[in-house]
Amino acid sequence: MLEGGSVTLRLENVTKVFRTGTFGGGATVNAVTGVTFDIRPGEIVSLIGESGSGKTTVGRMILRLTPPTAGSITFDGRDVSTLGGRGLRDYYGRVQGVFQDPFSSYNPVFKVDRVFEMIRRAYLPTVTGSEWRERRRRALEDVGLEAADVLGKYPHQLSGGQLQRLLISRALLMDIEILVADEIISMLDASTRIDVLNILGDLRDRGLGVLFVTHDLALGNYLSDRVVILQHGRIVEMGPTAKVFANPVHPYTRMLLSCVPQLTAKWDATTNDDPRAVPTNPVLQLVGDDHYVER
Amino acid sequence: MTLAVDDLRVYYRTLKGDVKALDGVTFSVSDGEIMGLAGESGCGKTTLGKSLIRLDGRMQLMGGTVSLDGVRLPLADERAMSAFRFKDVSIVPQYAMSALNPIRKIGRMISELLDSRGVSYRDTRPELSRRLALVGLGDEILDRFPIELSGGQKQRVVMVLSTLMDPSLLIADELTSALDVSTQKAVAEMLVEFRDRGFVKSTIVITHDLAVLYQIADTILVMYAGKLVEKAPAGELTRDPRHPYTRLLIGSLPEVGARISEKRLQGIAGRPPSLLDPPSGCRFRARCPLAFAKCVEEPPFVEIAPGRHAACWKAAA
Numbered sequence: 001m002l003e004g005g006s007v008t009l010r011l012e013n014v015t016k017v018f019r020t021g022t023f024g025g026g027a028t029v030n031a032v033t034g035v036t037f038d039i040r041p042g043e044i045v046s047l048i049g050e051s052g053s054g055k056t057t058v059g060r061m062i063l064r065l066t067p068p069t070a071g072s073i074t075f076d077g078r079d080v081s082t083l084g085g086r087g088l089r090d091y092y093g094r095v096q097g098v099f100q101d102p103f104s105s106y107n108p109v110f111k112v113d114r115v116f117e118m119i120r121r122a123y124l125p126t127v128t129g130s131e132w133r134e135r136r137r138r139a140l141e142d143v144g145l146e147a148a149d150v151l152g153k154y155p156h157q158l159s160g161g162q163l164q165r166l167l168i169s170r171a172l173l174m175d176i177e178i179l180v181a182d183e184i185i186s187m188l189d190a191s192t193r194i195d196v197l198n199i200l201g202d203l204r205d206r207g208l209g210v211l212f213v214t215h216d217l218a219l220g221n222y223l224s225d226r227v228v229i230l231q232h233g234r235i236v237e238m239g240p241t242a243k244v245f246a247n248p249v250h251p252y253t254r255m256l257l258s259c260v261p262q263l264t265a266k267w268d269a270t271t272n273d274d275p276r277a278v279p280t281n282p283v284l285q286l287v288g289d290d291h292y293v294e295r
Numbered sequence: 296m297t298l299a300v301d302d303l304r305v306y307y308r309t310l311k312g313d314v315k316a317l318d319g320v321t322f323s324v325s326d327g328e329i330m331g332l333a334g335e336s337g338c339g340k341t342t343l344g345k346s347l348i349r350l351d352g353r354m355q356l357m358g359g360t361v362s363l364d365g366v367r368l369p370l371a372d373e374r375a376m377s378a379f380r381f382k383d384v385s386i387v388p389q390y391a392m393s394a395l396n397p398i399r400k401i402g403r404m405i406s407e408l409l410d411s412r413g414v415s416y417r418d419t420r421p422e423l424s425r426r427l428a429l430v431g432l433g434d435e436i437l438d439r440f441p442i443e444l445s446g447g448q449k450q451r452v453v454m455v456l457s458t459l460m461d462p463s464l465l466i467a468d469e470l471t472s473a474l475d476v477s478t479q480k481a482v483a484e485m486l487v488e489f490r491d492r493g494f495v496k497s498t499i500v501i502t503h504d505l506a507v508l509y510q511i512a513d514t515i516l517v518m519y520a521g522k523l524v525e526k527a528p529a530g531e532l533t534r535d536p537r538h539p540y541t542r543l544l545i546g547s548l549p550e551v552g553a554r555i556s557e558k559r560l561q562g563i564a565g566r567p568p569s570l571l572d573p574p575s576g577c578r579f580r581a582r583c584p585l586a587f588a589k590c591v592e593e594p595p596f597v598e599i600a601p602g603r604h605a606a607c608w609k610a611a612a
Contacts, residue, residue, distance in 0.1 A: 050476070050477065189335040190547055191562050193547075194548075194561065194562040195561075198559060218548075218549045221553070221554065222549035222553050245552070257551065259479070260506075261479070261509065263506050263509050263533045263548065263550060
């Protein structure tokens with residue numbers, strides 16, 4: 001699907017400040033503060049945080065749905081915020097997103113095929129009919145769907161898992177390189193969510209870079225190569241998933257891990273209070289091989 | 296025995312026919328028991344929870360009886376049930392966070408609710424403060440509007456409110472699902488504390504999250520396509536599930552520590568059957584790896600070991 005291995009999406013010191021209150025006249029909220037990390041091809045990065053941690057805002061800034069207040073997001077060496085017209089169209093041909101609620105991602109009036117046709121019109125107008133059908137079939141096959149089961153149907157006739165897989169296959173039609181997957185399985189049932197996760201794993205093995213935004217540590221751990229933990233919009237810990245989960249250093253990461261309900265061990269009796277205040281001048285420090293912690 | 300449900304059937308009337316959301320369920324919940332009710336969307340778990348307190352307009356009681364503390368509940372009689380609601384049976388509804396009246400301050404809302412039951416707000420106030428403090432909320436919360444509270448705070452207000460009359464049975468529907476892990480733990484542990492303090496006698500916790508149930512429930516009841524699948528003590532069900540559906544469901548859950556590179560988990564192929572016209576026999580048989588000829592007959596929900604029930608021809612052996 002992809003060749004080369006050098007294209008990287010890089011966030012550098014990205015900050016987002018929202019104004020609150022009517023007409024934006026009120027206070028400001030720092031949703032994301034000084035976030036720096038990158039997503040490489042063939043790698044799944046889990047962005048983990050609780051509600052309000054800014055994880056969705058990070059995904060939206062990558063997809064240019066929200067402009068950053070400061071800092072830069074570069075893809076293939078080019079600043080994403082300067083893209084316009086043709087450059088932006090090309091960007092969306094390589095970087096795509098799938099969101100939490102598959103039911104509201106479709107227009108209920110149209111058949112689901114329409115999400116594919118819109119891609120064809122915008123990105124693949126020169127492809128012939130037979131080639132188009134073959135590409136569509138392959139993209140559906142990649143996510144474990146049979147064309148006959150889903151094409152020609154309306155959104156309400158399909159399950160959440162099918163709709164979500166259709167959206168992933170829509171992104172695949174364009175040979176994308178980076179996928180921003182924002183809580184894509186939190187609305188799916190346990191018996192189908194693991195299949196969607198496995199699809200992301202397979203696509204990763206074929207070179208796709210994935211930003212997997214989630215609040216579920218178990219899922220993040222199951223799937224990802226690297227993990228970035230956000231608290232109140234700042235990165236408090238990041239590194240290779242196995243290392244961070246085996247040896248969480250930051251108190252917030254430890255607290256999160258201790259609260260995850262498991263099937264084999266009961267919760268211990270510790271309190272859930274936010275472990276500590278943010279230090280006055282926090283910096284990310286290297287504590288192990290590629291493993292950073294805010295101190 | 297606090298709650299006894301016998302062959303309860305509740306169908307939804309639709310233009311296409313009856314959706315058999317609850318198709319003959321029989322179980323009981325003892326005094327002091329926290330029973331987890333688990334299953335995937337559309338399995339009938341929320342319908343079961345709602346049936347025990349209020350049938351909405353689309354729900355049709357087709358048969359079965361429910362008794363609470365030896366008294367038969369008049370489920371089909373909207374008015375007669377009113378005497379039981381809040382005092383004997385109470386519910387924390389799904390999306391409890393949006394259950395609070397947005398244009399009433401919390402205190403006024405509680406006062407109006409108590410009023411409607413003929414209970415004095417003034418007399419209840421000290422106990423209300425005590426219980427709010429127990430869940431980490433101060434009295435000042437009574438002067439706030441719901442919009443001023445966080446999701447976890449609203450969830451706790453609804454918990455306190457729903458149990459203020461010390462009901463025999465509390466139904467908590469997806470209480471923790473929309474919460475962050477740290478808040479989820481606090482709210483889930485509250486359920487146990489409320490039981491331990493005797494604010495509620497028995498609790499039915501409805502959720503799709505088996506891991507949360509393992510933490511707080513005494514027993515877990517699993518449903519599939521409107522039928523009961525398996526009931527067992529929480530530890531036994533998660534450690535040694537007997538019904539193939541429970542086994543596959545638990546097998547599809549990633550634990551902290553499980554990695555795709557080391558052990559690839561599998562989902563369950565296929566989809567649950569339509570409840571408009573459910574298949575005869577075992578409803579899981581189309582997706583079941585163990586299905587055999589006998590599965591065209593419906594397996595009864597029977598005791599397969601002390602304290603363990605399952606509806607599967609193979610589980611009984």
